[in-house]
Amino acid sequence: MKLIADRLDRISPSLTIAMTAKARALKAAGKDIIGLSSGEPDFDTPRNVKDAAIAAIERGETKYTDVAGTVELRRAICTKFKRDSGIEYTPEEILVATGGKQVIFDALVATINSGDEAIIPAPCWVSYPDIVALAEGTPVIVQCGQNSGFKMTGEQLEAAITPRTKWLILNNPCNPTGAAYNAAEIKALTDVLMRHPHVWVFTDDIYEKLAYDGFKPATVLEVEPRLKDRTVTMNGCSKAYAMTGWRIGFAGAPITLIKAMDKLQSQSTSNTSSVSQAAAVEALTGPQDSIEDMRKVYERRRNLVVDMLNAAPGLRCHKPEGAFYVFPDMRGCIGKTTAGGKKIATDEDFTIALLEETGVATVHGAAFLSPGHFRISYATSDEALREACTRIQKFCAGMK
Amino acid sequence: MPALAERLNRVSISASVIMTIKARELAAQGIKVVSLASGEPDFPTPLHAIEAAHQAALAGDTKYPPQDGTKRLKEAVQRKFKRDNNLDYALDEIMVTNGGKQSIFNAFMATIDPGDEVLIPAPFWSSYSEMAKVAGGVPVTINCPQNNGFKLRPEDLDAAITPKTKWVMINFPNNPTGAACSRAEMQAIAAVLMKHPHVWVMTDDMYEHLVYDGFEFCTIADVEPRLKDRTLTVNGASKTYAMTGWRIGFCGGPKALIKGMMNMQGQATAGVSTISQAAVAAALDGPQEIVRERAEEYRQRRDLVVEMLNAAPGISCHKPEGAFYVFPNIAGCIGKTSKGGRKIETDTDFAMALLEEKYVATVQGTAYGMSPYLRISYATNTENLREACGRIQEFCRELS
Numbered sequence: 001m002k003l004i005a006d007r008l009d010r011i012s013p014s015l016t017i018a019m020t021a022k023a024r025a026l027k028a029a030g031k032d033i034i035g036l037s038s039g040e041p042d043f044d045t046p047r048n049v050k051d052a053a054i055a056a057i058e059r060g061e062t063k064y065t066d067v068a069g070t071v072e073l074r075r076a077i078c079t080k081f082k083r084d085s086g087i088e089y090t091p092e093e094i095l096v097a098t099g100g101k102q103v104i105f106d107a108l109v110a111t112i113n114s115g116d117e118a119i120i121p122a123p124c125w126v127s128y129p130d131i132v133a134l135a136e137g138t139p140v141i142v143q144c145g146q147n148s149g150f151k152m153t154g155e156q157l158e159a160a161i162t163p164r165t166k167w168l169i170l171n172n173p174c175n176p177t178g179a180a181y182n183a184a185e186i187k188a189l190t191d192v193l194m195r196h197p198h199v200w201v202f203t204d205d206i207y208e209k210l211a212y213d214g215f216k217p218a219t220v221l222e223v224e225p226r227l228k229d230r231t232v233t234m235n236g237c238s239k240a241y242a243m244t245g246w247r248i249g250f251a252g253a254p255i256t257l258i259k260a261m262d263k264l265q266s267q268s269t270s271n272t273s274s275v276s277q278a279a280a281v282e283a284l285t286g287p288q289d290s291i292e293d294m295r296k297v298y299e300r301r302r303n304l305v306v307d308m309l310n311a312a313p314g315l316r317c318h319k320p321e322g323a324f325y326v327f328p329d330m331r332g333c334i335g336k337t338t339a340g341g342k343k344i345a346t347d348e349d350f351t352i353a354l355l356e357e358t359g360v361a362t363v364h365g366a367a368f369l370s371p372g373h374f375r376i377s378y379a380t381s382d383e384a385l386r387e388a389c390t391r392i393q394k395f396c397a398g399m400k
Numbered sequence: 401m402p403a404l405a406e407r408l409n410r411v412s413i414s415a416s417v418i419m420t421i422k423a424r425e426l427a428a429q430g431i432k433v434v435s436l437a438s439g440e441p442d443f444p445t446p447l448h449a450i451e452a453a454h455q456a457a458l459a460g461d462t463k464y465p466p467q468d469g470t471k472r473l474k475e476a477v478q479r480k481f482k483r484d485n486n487l488d489y490a491l492d493e494i495m496v497t498n499g500g501k502q503s504i505f506n507a508f509m510a511t512i513d514p515g516d517e518v519l520i521p522a523p524f525w526s527s528y529s530e531m532a533k534v535a536g537g538v539p540v541t542i543n544c545p546q547n548n549g550f551k552l553r554p555e556d557l558d559a560a561i562t563p564k565t566k567w568v569m570i571n572f573p574n575n576p577t578g579a580a581c582s583r584a585e586m587q588a589i590a591a592v593l594m595k596h597p598h599v600w601v602m603t604d605d606m607y608e609h610l611v612y613d614g615f616e617f618c619t620i621a622d623v624e625p626r627l628k629d630r631t632l633t634v635n636g637a638s639k640t641y642a643m644t645g646w647r648i649g650f651c652g653g654p655k656a657l658i659k660g661m662m663n664m665q666g667q668a669t670a671g672v673s674t675i676s677q678a679a680v681a682a683a684l685d686g687p688q689e690i691v692r693e694r695a696e697e698y699r700q701r702r703d704l705v706v707e708m709l710n711a712a713p714g715i716s717c718h719k720p721e722g723a724f725y726v727f728p729n730i731a732g733c734i735g736k737t738s739k740g741g742r743k744i745e746t747d748t749d750f751a752m753a754l755l756e757e758k759y760v761a762t763v764q765g766t767a768y769g770m771s772p773y774l775r776i777s778y779a780t781n782t783e784n785l786r787e788a789c790g791r792i793q794e795f796c797r798e799l800s
Contacts, residue, residue: 003600004660005513005535011663040464050457053675057453062445062645064438067417098498098647098669105668110408131667135405245462245674260404267411267530268505269498273673274645275453 010133012126015367019351023361034388036376037361039175041324043242046290049283053246056278065271068262069096069250073277076284077250080235084208085222087233089252095261096280098272100206100236100249105131106261107202107232107251111166112137118167119160121152123327123370125175125204137166141369146318146329150179154188161192165199172217173207176368176375177327178302178320180211183218190224200230206249209240209291211322212299229254239324240291241283246276298324301378301385308389309376312396324379327365331372339398347371358391410533414526415767416775419751423761434788436776437761439575441642441724445679446690449641452682453675461678465671468662469496469650473677476684477650480635484608486622487633489652495662496672500606500636500649502665505531507602507632507651508567509668510660512537516566521552522769523727525575525604529769537566541769546718546729550579554588558595567600568593570620573607576768576775577727578702578720580611583618590624600657601631606649609640609691611722612699629654639724640691641683646676698724701778701785708789709776712796724779727765730772739798747772758791 019037027033068074074091081087097103104127112118112135119140120128129139142160144152157168170189173180181189193199203220211217220231236249253261271277302319305326309317314332330350337343342353347364351374354360365373378385419437427433456462468474474494481487481494497503504527512518512535520528522541529539542560544550557568570589573580581589593599601620608617621628636649651658702719705726709717714732736744742753747764751774754760765773778785 044460045462102669244464269502
């Protein structure tokens, strides 16, 4: 009998992790590596949040909590949804999970039957199609190119919907492109959804707070409240409060779905860390100044990176609205040969040669289902970014 | 609401959770409920673990952890397996999960194809069968009767194995009975498994340190090292160190299995809270006296509870070797009527009437696959236990 179940064969190995591992190995070998491949803020968790965690430990909040999260945290999440997006949720409509990833896992594994379809605009974070596939569903990938700012249009959505469509999965602002939808752009999608009452929408708003030049990413329910009985609004603390290691994601959704997600979670992990939950209460309800401080820094870095990349021959970098990624088009380099003698036939050749010849770690676009591009995370210092972009410029200029 | 996924309809909500919620509702009405329903130590987290959590937060150990656990914790787990279980695991044979539950979930999801059988000695923790069902497997129970001390008889195991058997679950000390296996008893089980090389073994050793009267715990991969290449040894910090809320489980197993489990966890939750990992590393490496002191406290409680329950008419309570549960037989109460006029036809009737009339929360044996029994958790203070057992005696005396 073979050991590994068929469902695992449906998951593609993470290409992001493969790149990170390669960069780590080079670094360990003493190479000067600049990592622009990680989707993680370089800031530390705010001090008030850490103090809240420590206080909770001292109070003995180290026992099992409700699977869906403590009442205090679920109330704080209701407050956050109301304050930031004008959405009214009750604590019974909230679930807390181990990172945003588990929210996605819970929602999709609890609802997808074999052959159900989930529409996913690409470029996308590959965990969406992987989790859909794990749940025996069919990911329906809709390519949204740089010309439309990497965003899905109403027409594209309309054309992708079939009777088997169960979910539309939105990620706004988006990993890996940084593209974000404003209210009018979301409205174009929700108008389509209103005509197809069998389709549910999952919106991953984890980068919500990271938007620039006054841009306001809109979430589905603030644009179309009538979708509330078939929308999951996902968010979390990882990106807004630099709390990746604490593992707190959450969602608001109709009670029946929350109950189903709760049931699944009760048989996979139960509640998420009680200490992390206490920290999240403070993050959501305490002073919010740290977000604006981080946002300003990210905006400056984005401008720096976009400008420098566009000065590299063969690259074309769209300036996105949010997140901490850019997703430059590298097709102008295809067919060329690097100074190190490596022939560039694909985006993966490009990122591997870039890593090996200049020590800059990025992730190729195929890892986000959009070949011909690569992802740069600018969640690192200005100095490192300037150095990395200089190396990329030289790398491109040195191609023949 | 679209129909939920078929897999979720196969899953039921844990009876102990239902009882805990019901008890909490009564308590909210101002009634003094004594709960013996929850499987959670009443002790606090050890101070040195708390201190390590503080340090980790303050030091900025708040970033994404590796999916399989931090190096620091995995090394501590490696030392623990060697020290306590005489087991040598390489670091790539160890992973850290959100509670012991996720180790089991990962293993089942990574290996079970539809129709694969999981053999579960009964009485059992209901999550084993629920998780097997989520993964599409078929739970098959093997009765472990009271007259054999609720232990698995080798001949019963042998008779239950079929060509479809993928896993055998082993959980001694056992939830809900407290039964534990001696080395000779475990050897007999291992001898059966040696005859069936297609069967994998999962041993849930969560209660290993809670054994009494000089009983010596043993784990199967140590008892029969030739089984190690098809054994997953699951353990965690929840019960040993009273760290339930921190959500740290871990396991050791063959590299190919661990790799599959990591892929699974990578899609479900990714890594585990860094703060919790730091706390548990300190707990594992720190002084262990507290574990022995608490075990002695549990032993005294067990003796008290067994004695008081055996003085209740209609109840016969076996004195088990470990864990913090007893599993009294209530056959002598079946067919009678409570003082409040409730007919006791099943153990569920008994548990409900006991809660509603005497405000003592327990869980019916049916929930663990054997009736008519009750599960009583003695992880609460002596005063509560005395009060609760007194009420149970009164409840039984009043049956007519």
